Amino acid sequence: MRAWIVAAGLIEGDEGIVLVLNRRRDGSLDWSPPGGVIEVHDGESVTDGLTREVQEETGLIVDDWEGPVYAVEVTALDLGWTLLAETFVARAWRGELTVADPDGIVVDARFVAPELWSDHLQGTRPWVREPIEEWLAGPGGVERVAMAALAPARFRYRIDGNAESGGVVRLP
Numbered sequence: 001m002r003a004w005i006v007a008a009g010l011i012e013g014d015e016g017i018v019l020v021l022n023r024r025r026d027g028s029l030d031w032s033p034p035g036g037v038i039e040v041h042d043g044e045s046v047t048d049g050l051t052r053e054v055q056e057e058t059g060l061i062v063d064d065w066e067g068p069v070y071a072v073e074v075t076a077l078d079l080g081w082t083l084l085a086e087t088f089v090a091r092a093w094r095g096e097l098t099v100a101d102p103d104g105i106v107v108d109a110r111f112v113a114p115e116l117w118s119d120h121l122q123g124t125r126p127w128v129r130e131p132i133e134e135w136l137a138g139p140g141g142v143e144r145v146a147m148a149a150l151a152p153a154r155f156r157y158r159i160d161g162n163a164e165s166g167g168v169v170r171l172p
Contacts, residue, residue: 001077001080001081001082002080002081002082003081003082003083003084004037004081004082004083004084005037005038005040005046005083005084005085006035006036006037006038006083006084006085006086007035007036007038007046007047007049007050007053007085007086007087007088008032008033008034008035008050008085008086008087008088009033009034009035009050009053009054009062009065009087009088009089009090010033010069010087010088010089010090010135011033011034011054011058011060011062011089011090011093012089012090013111014111015111015112015113016111016112016113016114016116017033017111017112017114017117018033018034018058018060018097018109018110018111018112019031019032019033019034019109019110019112019117019120020032020033020034020057020058020099020101020106020108020109021106021107021108021109022105022106022107023104023105023106023107024105028123029107029123030123030124030125030128031112031120031121031123031124032121032124032128033087033132034053034054034057034058034060034106034109035050035053035054035057035085035087036049036053036057037049038050038053046086047065047088050062050065050088051065054090055095055100056100056101056102056103057099057100057101057105057106057109058097058098058099058100058106058109059095059096059097059098059099059100059109060090060093060094060095060096060097061093061094061095062090062092062093063091063092063093063094064090064091064092065088065089065090065091066088066089066090066091067086067087067088067089067152068086068087068088068152069087069088069089069135069152069153070086070087070131070135070152070153070154070155071084071085071086071087071152071153071154071155072084072085072086072087072127072128072131072154072155072156072157073085073154073155073156073157074127074156074157074158074159075156075157075158075159076158076159078159078160078161078162079159079162079163083127085127086152087131087132087135097109097110097111114136117132117133117136118133121133125168126157126168126170127155127157127168130155130170131153131155134153134155135153155170156170156171156172157169157170157171158171
């Protein structure tokens with residue numbers, strides 16, 4: 001059983017929150033917050049790994065993270081993997097938004113106004129889309145971040161079968 005640890009960053013600017021467009025192995029495209037797999041066995045902390053991933057994917061350098069503000073657990077027994085994803089909010093960041101992913105997965109990055117997120121996240125997996133939409137629907141700004149940092153929400157999903165596209169169940 002492969003266990004993935006993933007971190008994502010919510011980076012807010014005047015024009016909205018950063019989303020990146022990912023080209024998957026099968027050629028499909030989907031939007032998500034920047035972030036990626038964290039290699040904790042190499043001694044990398046979750047936020048250090050997130051800072052590295054965000055800089056590689058967007059060119060932005062995050063100096064301070066708050067959170068995690070929510071966490072997502074996904075279990076895919078038939079596919080042989082589990083995933084724990086923690087999402088953090090950037091408290092301080094600098095730089096210009098550019099696509100700089102050395103892995104070639106991220107093909108676009110942009111600030112997206114929260115009211116347009118649902119349109120961008122339509123084709124995204126439910127364990128990415130639903131927690132973000134619920135987090136955005138909560139209280140705004142600093143209050144939302146402070147409340148979430150005190151008691152981060154947890155979302156749990158199970159994938160039944162041998163394909164990520166079918167049998168996704170959200171657990172209580």
